[in-house]
Amino acid sequence: MTTAAVQPALALEGPPDPELVRIRDLVYREAGIFHPENKLRLLSDRCGRRMKELKTPTLREYFKCLTANAVRGELVALLNEITIGETCFFRNQPQLDALRQIVIPKLLQAKSHLPLRRLRIWSAGCSTGEEPYTLSMLMLEEAHGRLRDWTVEILATDLNERSLEHAKNALYGTYSTRNLNPHYRQKYFTQIAEQLQVQAPVHNSISFSRLNLSDDGRMAFMKGLDVIFCCNVLIYFDLTSKRRVIQHFYNNLLPHGYLFMGHSESLYGVSDDFRLIHLPGATGYIKGERSPAGK
């Protein structure tokens, strides 16, 4: 086997390699996930892994691989590298803090005049379940406080049956649980050998089901939602499919509902119906008034 002399994609002792910046911009344009300057090293490492696999010696040639493939094959492979290991409990703490401290109180206030005291949260693309369980624990923490007398329903969907099976089994290893603080670990988990089992009360508010976000028929039935989490899922969709899913999300959400995406994931160029909002250390989207032209 001949080993191609793979360049270190980036040694950030100097200005960013223009080829890496080109790849960064391509990834942002195509997938909506942005790597600022201080995260370029991460992108560089991920490109490096793919370049090694493909025996592609330079970033310039790797850029060609990314753009030459009409079916986005290499882009998907790179996105897999970028998001690898991101699934864990409490993945984005500022986002979760903002949900608990700002978004939930605002939703409760907006719904205070309604007879049905119910919140519906959807984890769209829940993978192996860490996200919905995290949301459930957060809501349980509020059960005797803000959410007293409220019912919380968490819908958790994914396309992949095996991921859903894993989620329902609710048994997790050290990598997934690395961000768990002792409070949550002791209160909501049981140690089983080397793994942690999510306890029943955390399950109770969650319903897991298989759903393809591209299935227009079924998407139309997801109604009355207050918050949607869809993190690192739409990056794999092409622009047309992404727009269709976002259009569904808009219809699925109640007025003033919220959409949260992955860290550094953007809806720019995808939808004018959602408004970017800034929360402490996090961003999210809020359902805006639709323009008369229905843009």
Add this chain to the structure above:
Amino acid sequence: MNTAATKASLLSRVGGLQQIPTIPAVLAPLLRYLQQPVEQLDVQKVTALIAQDKSLAVQCLQMANSPLFGRWKKIDSLRGAILGLGFHRVSDIAMSCGLLNMMPKECDGLDPVALWEHSLGCALVCRHFARLISYPDPSKAYLAGLLHDIGIIVNLWVFPKEFHAAYDLARAQGIPLHEAEQSVLGFTHCDSGRLLAEKWELSPDLREVVSHHHMLQESLEHAGLVALVELSDLLCRVSGLNYGYIENREVNLLEQKGFAVLSQQCQGLKDFDWARLTFELDSYMDEVQSLVRTIYRT
């Protein structure tokens, strides 16, 4: 403590007090030059001025070597900095260091460095944002961002205890600092900044920025620049380039008055990618913090 009479009396106390910072000898001509068209600048004269102040010169070199100022090759002299970065950029740097030196080293237990990190961060964001939306004068935007909170310098020197109480209140409740100042002091850093801006004879546009960046509706002639600073300031305060605490609220930049004002002047704001700008701020944070702490220790 909120009556107009109290506010007037406190502000007169500011005006009369000796503690109100005078602009350092090096910065006065720099500031004058920076407010002029670049072709009128006397490079030799200002370089000699900066070089006279050894500590300032060292700080300038530290900052000039930061990637924040776009330089990756080591710079080891002021002359090299001017050749590599350009005179205007070096003047920006000298002004930034000079202002940091005006912060009291100790302020009733309050660490003033975080407040200055916000000013430097805001200056960088103002310049970057100005470029992205094709605002006509990004250098002026940098200076405006750097100076917008000079009222805090006044409050730190003249009312350290009261300002500390206001800061604690803002931090505990996650509210904007100017709201806490209004509640504790009866006036804000915009009011005290206005006095300092007059004393320093800042140009009218910078005076408006200092006085009205939290009250854009009162801005008269230079609302565009004030709006640019208002939006950049807000973006910094809800991100990591804040005053050392994060405001606990939801912000929609498109609903800010500054957005409406600036949109009329800058076509670049139409379809602007706010998400990308927000993510880009991430890359400033660590650099700004480590740079400021290094310079502050010098």
